[in-house]
Amino acid sequence: MIMLEKSLLVGQGLHRDVYQHPENPKLCLKVRMDRDRVNRGDQEEQREQTYYRLLAKRGVPWEGIPEFHGNVETNLGPAAVFELIRDADGTVSRTLEHYLADARITEAHLNELIFELNQLKNYLLRHNVITMSLKPKNIVFQRLADDQWRCVIIDNIGNSDWIPLMTYVPLFGRIKIRRKWQDFERRLKRMYPLNDAVLRMLKFI
Ligand SMILES: Nc1ncnc2c1ncn2[C@@H]1O[C@H](COP(=O)(O)OP(=O)(O)OP(=O)(O)O)[C@@H](O)[C@H]1O
Ligand SMILES: [Mg+2]
Numbered sequence: 001m002i003m004l005e006k007s008l009l010v011g012q013g014l015h016r017d018v019y020q021h022p023e024n025p026k027l028c029l030k031v032r033m034d035r036d037r038v039n040r041g042d043q044e045e046q047r048e049q050t051y052y053r054l055l056a057k058r059g060v061p062w063e064g065i066p067e068f069h070g071n072v073e074t075n076l077g078p079a080a081v082f083e084l085i086r087d088a089d090g091t092v093s094r095t096l097e098h099y100l101a102d103a104r105i106t107e108a109h110l111n112e113l114i115f116e117l118n119q120l121k122n123y124l125l126r127h128n129v130i131t132m133s134l135k136p137k138n139i140v141f142q143r144l145a146d147d148q149w150r151c152v153i154i155d156n157i158g159n160s161d162w163i164p165l166m167t168y169v170p171l172f173g174r175i176k177i178r179r180k181w182q183d184f185e186r187r188l189k190r191m192y193p194l195n196d197a198v199l200r201m202l203k204f205i
Helices: 043-058 096-100 103-108 110-127 170-191 196-202
Strands: 009-012 016-020 027-032 068-074 077-083 139-145 148-153
Touching: 027 068, 043 068, 043 077, 096 103, 096 139, 103 110, 103 196, 110 139, 110 148, 110 170, 110 196, 170 196
Parallel strands: none
Antiparallel strands: 009 016, 016 027, 027 077, 068 077, 139 148
16 A cells, blocks of 8 residues: 655645655656535446546547546545646646636747647547646646646546547547637636736637
């Protein structure tokens, strides 16, 4: 059993606490928290893992999403193990929320944000990777080198539709991906109405 402690905590969402693996800095463990506000059970996790297995079988490269490494037991309960996305300097990569919350920061990275968001969209379309809602808190902007960046979706992968046509028929998948991307653009516009750099960015993604 893996022992987790607060000092290893690297992120928190509404449903999961994310810890760095105590022995492997390249991995993180996601532990479900049954916070009383929200409890979507482990159904969501099952859906995510089923979808990950499908992508692995298809041989999709782990460029736009972190690799999944199975489940383990911890002192805090069962955990799902994923690749932990880090910048070149070793710090855990920050989410788009960080880069979009302040117009000066967005402006400073505008070119690479535009380029990498387009890369991410193309990755999803090329490999038919379906997502649920795309949100800035669920995408990290990884700095691989001074002039090399990458967007990685760290949460909300997969399809909740009852008839999984999108998952198995690429044409339907592409329609779905484009629709999710449009929703994402609308969400950014809504979330950052006063960030002029975000509004300019949206013209190019
Ligand atoms: N693979 C990863 N690499 C780097 N950071 C990560 C990774 N996975 C999660 N994080 C960080 O931890 C936070 C919470 O993780 P995650 O989004 O998976 O939790 P969640 O509870 O499912 O989220 P939500 O509130 O969107 O449902 C993220 O916003 C991100 O900052
Ligand atoms: Mg999340």
